[in-house]
Amino acid sequence: MNTSAPNPKHSRTALPGPKARDMLARDAEVISPSYPRDYPFVMSHGRGTEVWDVDGNRFLDFAAGIAVCATGHAHPQVVAAVKAAADRFLHISSDYWHEEMTGLGERLARLNPMTTLAGEPAMSFLCQSGTEAVEGALKLARYVTRRPRYLGFLGGFHGRTMGSLSFTSSKYTQQLGFAPTMPGVTHVPFPNPYRPLFAGADQGKAVLDYIRMLFERSVPAAEVAAILVEPIQGEGGYLVPPDGFLAGLRTLCDQHGILLIFDEVQSGVGRTGKLFASEHWGVAPDIMTLAKGLGSGLPIGAVVAKKSLMSQWKRGAHGNTYGGNPLACAAANATLDLVAGGYADNAASVGEYFMARLRELARDYPCIGEVRGKGLMIGMELVEGDGENTPARALCDDVVTRAFHNGLLLLSCGSSTVRFMPPLNVGTAEVDEAMELLRASLDQALAGH
Incomplete structure (x- = not known):
């Protein structure tokens, strides 16, 4: 070197x-x-x-x-919170309860866009990473809709485990050697006004029209569980969608009973100047994924969903060992204090x-x-x-x-x-x-x- x-x-x-x-x-x-x-x-x-x-x-x-x-x-505020939590206990597993976990759930229930923008109560599932959060969101969408298909976006990055990898398409190297991934995922273009795929058109409207065409010709809308999208595309180039695009996706999903999942793993927790990037356009998803900045460096992820959806999960339908780890939750609570402050x-x-x-x-x-x-x-x-x-x-x-x-x-x-x-x-x-x-x-x- x-x-x-x-x-x-x-x-x-x-x-x-x-x-x-x-x-x-x-x-x-x-x-x-x-x-x-x-x-x-x-x-x-x-x-x-x-x-x-x-x-x-x-x-x-x-x-x-x-x-x-x-x-x-x-x-120092995050470090102090982690040290205080470590002095009490390092782990108890998500089979039990503790204040840091429940308190973080209460905060996410207050702050998420489903609640703040749409007035819907919400619940959270805590995990360790963004890809786990995406896996949980995909499982929840399939569980509650009983539908087998999804739409994702070219250029998107959602993780590297097999479910999330089936959506990840920012570089072919991420999928090279791992096919077949989870079936049922159809990719569509992400609107990019700087590099328009649709000449002479509003790129957001053109992509929405493209999805409508898919629904008419090859992807039955009645079989689509969810559309997974980053409100601002990260690994694909830090692409900001045209105004009206996310709202158009929301309308399209509502028309067909499809769930809208916002992957805010990279764009969430204050990164864009608002707590969640979707707030720039006033659009609320049905399910949201968080990780990265949530713990200021400690590994934590979250699936935040409308309570009407997540409450349908039965005991044992989804879980993990380290979800709600006290140190990670303490870091997340301190982080949210600082972001809001x-x-x-x-x-x-x-x-x-x-x-x-x-x-x-x-x-x-x-x-x-x-x-x-x-x-x-x-x-x-x-x-x-x-x-x-x-x-x-x-x-x-x-x-x-x-x-x-x-x-x-x-x-x-x-x-x-x-x-x-x-x-x-x-x-x-x-x-x-x-x-x-x-x-x-x-x-x-x-x-x-």
């Missing part, structure tokens, strides 16, 4: 440093190579938006553990500032085709200079790698989108520092292409 000269503002050693190289060698012998690691960052510790590697090099973390560290690294508002205001800075940057770099997003869920799509908005895949990868060597942790998504998902408490000064590092990384990458 190549090393680079240190950035004097951030690095004490070339990257990766000697301790990091030793860790990489040890890890290669014992850990699965399936993890999609983009660059050799070996973490030592973090505080807020700053992280340090094992060689003492400092970085700004604008990936936040893939949007997981919602309150930043090691937030100002972090969602900060995501909205700092996100607006950040997107304005990125659009200023785009005026200097024609390779920046579009800046899009809401709150602190922001994508910067890079394109070739051919006038056709051709995805600049190699350039995108190079920018992300060079940013690491300059002291900024980023990830990509979609065909050629650099995504920004810093902790929700990031400040404008840290955004300004990140912009300086991003500009340097773009200059270096463009010089090499």
Whole structure:
């Protein structure tokens, strides 16, 4: 693995440093190579938006553990809540009851969009991850409708277990070698105004018309249990749907008795400047999945559904051992306190500032085709200079790698989108520092292409 000269503002050693190289060698012998690691960052510790590697090099973390560290690294309020819970007990299993679990359920019942937007009482099933939450949502939809089919969206990411994998289509590598996955899933395009599949049309309306055509010709609507969609598509490119699209899906589902599932695993818990992304359009699902930022780093997921649906599950219909773990629930309760206490508002205001800075940057770099997003869920799509908005895949990868060597942790998504998902408490000064590092990384990458 190549090393680079240190950035004097951030690095004490070339990257990766000697301790990091030793860790990489040890890890290669014992850990699965399936993890999609983009660059050799070996973490030592973090505080807020700053992280340090094992060689003492400092970085700004604008990936936040893939949007997981919602309150930043090691937030003292979250850490205190976890420590207090650990002092009491570490585990009791979901066969029993405890305050952190019930209290989290009460909060989710108050805060979810089914209740706040549609006035429907809700219940939650707690688990450990996003893919488990999606599996639970799919099972619930099939259980209550007794229907065998589903619709998903091209570019969507919903997890890697076999049920959720059948919907995941952001990269073919995620499905390669695992066919057949769960049958009965039909994929349709996700509306993308920047890369329209339907020429000269409202992309949201065109996709809704496409679904109606499927219902007439190949997918009987009466057999569809649910439509699973991300309100803002994550791994597919941080795509924000056109206004009216989610409302159109809601109407379509209501017409045919189909359940609408919103996957808010990445977009939920304040990430977009509202508690849930669907609130930007005032649309309530029937079932919602949560994970990632819910626990500020501890593994927790949730299926939140209308009580009229989840109450139909019989004893033993669905369960797991670690659901409602006291430490994870304590972290989630503390996280929701912080998000409600100002972090969602900060995501909205700092996100607006950040997107304005990125659009200023785009005026200097024609390779920046579009800046899009809401709150602190922001994508910067890079394109070739051919006038056709051709995805600049190699350039995108190079920018992300060079940013690491300059002291900024980023990830990509979609065909050629650099995504920004810093902790929700990031400040404008840290955004300004990140912009300086991003500009340097773009200059270096463009010089090499």
